[in-house]
Ligand SMILES: NC(=O)C1=CN([C@@H]2O[C@H](COP(=O)(O)OP(=O)(O)OC[C@H]3O[C@@H](n4cnc5c(N)ncnc54)[C@H](O)[C@@H]3O)[C@@H](O)[C@H]2O)C=CC1
């Protein structure tokens with residue numbers, strides 16, 4: 039059954055949460071007094087739709103529905119997760135929780151997006167304090183996986199477990215902080231860097247652009263993939279962390295930071311920074327900058343996914359969760375032999391498109407190769423079989439590009455076995471968006487021994503599984519375009 043989340047406060051962060059839930063198949067009920075809330079969330083949803091679904095190589099569940107409500111009571115009705123993202127003011131948050139708890143289910147998680155309030159502050163005067171916990175996300179919530187989960191001493195242990203499990207199903211990482219502190223953990227770092235940067239601009243040492251360059255061309259990329267301590271361990275060379283600390287230990291006494299000394303937040307300083315920022319980025323609208331940011335994040339996160347590292351490892355874990363129990367998770371005997379086999383259902387990612395604004399040609403081969411991998415897995419040629427020395431090599435491929443497809447499209451691939459006999463496997467893939475045929479891929483593969491690197495018979499189980507499907511597929515119509523070569527009649 040479709041689950042329901044309530045979003046209370048649908049600004050930058052509430053909108054991001056709404057997109058994360060909806061695109062992961064949850065129904066979302068929003069309460070926000072702003073008459074423009076539906077438009078604003080609609081725009082965030084549009085950006086999320088073009089970026090999030092293409093992060094994984096398995097399609098996300100079908101989208102949930104989003105509805106807008108006049109009261110908190112109606113928004114929290116039937117919700118399993120209530121995410122508060124109202125302005126960062128304790129009085130507004132307390133009023134919100136009172137209304138939420140008077141109307142919601144006691145088994146629902148109530149998460150607060152607060153950047154800095156401690157859970158004990160949020161829980162003051164609450165009907166059920168243990169139900170309220172900090173679930174602090176990072177912007178854009180629909181792409182970045184980190185959520186600081188801070189239940190505080192009063193937190194309900196069962197609800198904390200529920201929160202962790204929901205967050206993993208959404209592809210997020212719950213960083214469970216056992217002790218509460220103002221601004222949690224990650225925002226303390228952001229705040230430290232922010233304060234230092236304010237000084238550098240105020241003292242005329244660097245402009246906003248130079249500061250951003252210092253981050254994005256250097257340590258920002260490094261931090262994105264390893265964090266702080268692992269990075270510094272590597273910086274210690276062969277001698278490691280202790281050497282690093284010994285070398286830079288004395289610097290702790292040198293004037294390398296102004297951290298405790300915050301510049302006065304005058305109108306003059308605000309104007310200086312806002313002016314420099316306009317000069318640096320004013321050529322782009324906020325929505326354009328968001329799309330540039332999302333393109334960059336998707337490209338980096340998909341790179342990390344290929345390495346099964348950091349935020350990319352989280353995507354792989356979510357993909358495994360989504361794949362288990364789906365039709366694409368079928369194995370040998372379950373694969374129907376009376377119709378083409380569904381071997382891929384995925385969204386075209388942002389980084390698969392080119393200067394022509396559509397999916398670039400090499401990605402067609404990638405999608406077909408992934409479908410072949412999936413089919414091999416289904417007949418038993420899986421990672422374990424391959425590690426024991428047997429596999430298939432592709433000997434010949436022919437791709438026809440029949441129609442355009444753009445980032446964000448959900449594509450499927452159906453596979454028909456033309457020949458499956460002994461070492462030989464001849465597959466015909468058809469790629470579609472809905473009913474529209476986009477491309478076909480015809481591939482001839484040979485089973486090989488990975489030891490001799492030469493053709494060799496597959497295991498009897500694989501041979502039988504392939505032969506069964508091949509026999510069934512002989513009764514299917516011959517695929518249009520089978521055996522075509524460039525220059526042949528169209
Ligand atoms: N903007 C950021 O970078 C981040 C903000 N946060 C936290 O998320 C929360 C929300 O911040 P933003 O989304 O940035 O603010 P925002 O100003 O973009 O959105 C706040 C929304 O709450 C609505 N609102 C005001 N009073 C309300 C009420 N009584 N009930 C329901 N909705 C109400 C407003 O109409 C607005 O749409 C804050 O606690 C903030 O600290 C967390 C992570 C990052």
Ligand SMILES: C[N+](C)(C)CC(=O)CC(=O)[O-]
Nearest residue numbers: 152153175176177225228
């Ligand atoms: C600036 N900020 C404190 C609102 C930042 C956050 O809370 C997290 C983020 O997304 O940077």
